[in-house]
Amino acid sequence: MSDQSTSRGLPTSFSIGLPPEWFELDVASPDIADQIHRLVAERIPAGDEYTELRRLVEGQFRTFVALGRNVDLVMAAGFAEAVLDDRDAADIGDGDPPSAADQVALLVANLVVSMHGTDTVVSADDLGSLFTEGTGVDGSDRTVETVRLPVGPSVCLKETRPEWFEDAPDPSFFRFVQYLIPVEDGGGTAVLTFSTPSIPFIDDFEEVFLAVAETFEFVWAD
Numbered sequence: 001m002s003d004q005s006t007s008r009g010l011p012t013s014f015s016i017g018l019p020p021e022w023f024e025l026d027v028a029s030p031d032i033a034d035q036i037h038r039l040v041a042e043r044i045p046a047g048d049e050y051t052e053l054r055r056l057v058e059g060q061f062r063t064f065v066a067l068g069r070n071v072d073l074v075m076a077a078g079f080a081e082a083v084l085d086d087r088d089a090a091d092i093g094d095g096d097p098p099s100a101a102d103q104v105a106l107l108v109a110n111l112v113v114s115m116h117g118t119d120t121v122v123s124a125d126d127l128g129s130l131f132t133e134g135t136g137v138d139g140s141d142r143t144v145e146t147v148r149l150p151v152g153p154s155v156c157l158k159e160t161r162p163e164w165f166e167d168a169p170d171p172s173f174f175r176f177v178q179y180l181i182p183v184e185d186g187g188g189t190a191v192l193t194f195s196t197p198s199i200p201f202i203d204d205f206e207e208v209f210l211a212v213a214e215t216f217e218f219v220w221a222d
Contacts, residue, residue: 011183014190017215018077025076036061043080054097057108059167068112072196075113082106110206117188124153127180131157151216175202179213
């Protein structure tokens with residue numbers, strides 16, 4: 001059962017460690033779209049055959065930043081890389097020599113951090129009880145697990161579901177991994193929302209997501 005005593009509020013800040021290949025966005029800046037365009041252009045090859053890939057990736061990042069701003073966004077970060085796919089031509093299509101774009105596997109991931117204040121102290125058990133596991137009619141699935149991060153007990157939600165994003169003609173399946181981290185003796189929860197459309201690489205990305213979540217710490221004013 002949660003401690004219903006009055007909380008001491010939210011921490012003044014937090015710290016988190018990102019892998020060196022990731023970039024952080026200045027979410028307070030009005031030129032967020034320009035930031036995303038520049039950062040994606042630095043990470044996905046130039047050339048007409050990659051124009052559509054870059055456009056879709058930029059749309060993904062803009063969408064998740066916009067969604068984060070609806071839920072007390074305090075940080076946004078991402079990763080994008082185009083790597084050569086080691087499949088041969090027969091595996092890719094009809095046996096004709098693949099184009100450069102056909103041979104590229106696109107690796108993309110997003111992180112949105114938000115902070116939610118409450119009037120009372122909540123626990124990981126309280127947070128976990130708000131969610132149910134299962135499979136949706138749209139093909140989505142969700143698991144709920146209480147985990148212990150270095151910062152303290154937390155809830156880990158994992159879900160694969162279709163998601164619409166800006167400039168996309170159809171929804172795409174994304175893997176979402178959320179860490180809900182209650183503020184110890186404080187009133188609120190930090191929510192780390194990771195996502196990736198790179199479904200074949202889910203296991204690799206989930207290792208990265210956990211490693212990043214394990215660096216999270218609350219920072220209190222002196």
